[in-house]
Amino acid sequence: MSKVVVFDELGGPEVLHVVEEGPLAPSAGEVRVRIEAFALNPLDTMLRTGALPVPVRLPNARTGVEATGVVDALGPGVGTLSVGDPVIVTAVPDSDVRGVAAEYTNLPSSSLVRRPAGLEVAEAAAVWVGFSTAYGVLVAVADLREGDSVLVTGASGSVGRAAVQVAARVGARPIAITRDPAKTDALRAAGADAVVVAGRDDLAEAVRSHTAQTGADVVLDLVRGPGQRELLAAARTGGLLVEAGFLDPRPTPAPADDRVRIVGYRGFDHLGDPDVVARMASFLEEGVAAGGLRPVVERVFDLDHVVDAYRLLESRRHSGGKIVVTI
Template sequence: MPRVVVFDEFGGPEVMHVVEEPVIEPAAGEVRVRIEAFAVNPLDQMMRAGNSPAPVPLPHARLGVEGTGVVDALGSGVAGLSVGDPVILVAVPDASARGSYAEYTTLPASQVIPRPAGLSVPEAAAFWVACSTAYGALVEKAGMRPGDHVLITAASGGVGRAAMQIAGQIGAVPIAVTRQPSRRDELLAAGAAEVVATPDVAGAVRSLTGGAGADIVLDLVRGPGQQELVQAARPGGTLVAAGFLDPRPTPPPADAAVTIIDYRSFEHTLDPVVVRRMAAFLTAGVRLGALRPAIHQVFTLDDVAEAHRHLEKGLHAGKKIVVEV
């Protein structure tokens, strides 16, 4: 029988184990996907450890909000897809019940898109969450335009790298923020136009923008450091808070001249109209060579616990960890 990763208690990577389960027939409007690979994301780690923003019912909880595979079966009423089509999962809001850490999963047909040609299976598995989050925050929410100076925190991470590439694709100017000056050349190669590696972020950004400040700030960290990012934005600029890397409270903004937007990617990935726009933009980026996920290492399903240990120890250096099924 097909295999699936489950966990019956919260804890470290060791709580995950592989079991066998029968395949489930897709309901009306659903598809069954034979998973070829999935990416390991921080949300997976939070769910497994019991720190998820949403409750995770135990026992026999599943994981996985990202993956790629081929359509294996169609429920009644599904149009526009055929058995054998390669697809990417765009949203798994009930990951604890039918996440992508499995050989098969079922989900609404509206929550898959065609896999862009030119991506390998591991790249396709690691493509959507980072790229859709960056696109949704910068394009849909902040209205990024050509020529905009875009300040990107946590630029070495998956969403940060995608944000730099998407900004470059649209003709904006991505400015990467890093706490590690040794990563300057790596970030420039990944798509940054400029790199800020100093505690005086606001001063550095003012210098790079002729005193104006950033038009858009993508804050993937939050916490007390957001105050410095607000100061780095121009009056009338926009800060989109789209991450939670700093668990400390984020103080209310002291500068009302900057619009602050709180962003959750499911806001868009559950909207079929926006998903079509996302898919068109991101597929074009792949075709043009502007978008390409960075893969750290590929594990097997039997080594899924080791993949989580790599994520927790930071051994991936911001690149994506993928598990092939």
């Protein structure tokens, strides 16, 4: 039998509970994965509370979009993986049916990449969403180059920290924004060329001082909301701002001019492209081997305490590192 985290109604973490189901044989093109650990994401909360504009198939809906595990069985037509291979899950668009918060789950083989050597299980569970988002925004969309300056909001969070590391790895100059001055040293250690403390420093002035008065070439906005005006002011004329987050629920005002190009980023648009995923996986593997890419795992729970894990995620009382549940 397989332990599976499910919910029968929309609501807070308390609606989650663990049931036992028989593992299913994988269909053609599918792989059954024995999950070793999964990481929690805001997307899980949004699905479970009904905040996403998608139907949730209740009751017995599953959850979880980020995990690592070992190939347990192969369906017909899968020739790129073998039983026993350690893998990372790259995409679960139907997580209410195939959610990875379970001992076993069946996924298309295209949703898996080999786990980079050198990562602990908890790290491997927590690495993909942050680094694939950072790569997608900075490399696939912004075409970040060596020497470019990139302003990263929410830099203390998992995606922001990954973006700092990705930018540093391509030779760009990341400028990290944080609200906590105590995190300055950690962000510099992650590769930040400079750190701006929101609410204390004048953002536009600080960025200009680090970019020879021109402003940032690229801005990664993981927050949105009214603060985006300051980010636009800190960008150079002709620069690019990529919206890839929603940490501030307040409306984002319309830009005052078109001095800076603004584009949105949706991860699933890129995760459906096998060529892009292959480049992401190669970049991640090389970065992990070189020591420049590493997720921050804040706390690890076991499956019996999955509700407590989600309560911590949704309390916003954690430092921004990933919360992982092991099985």
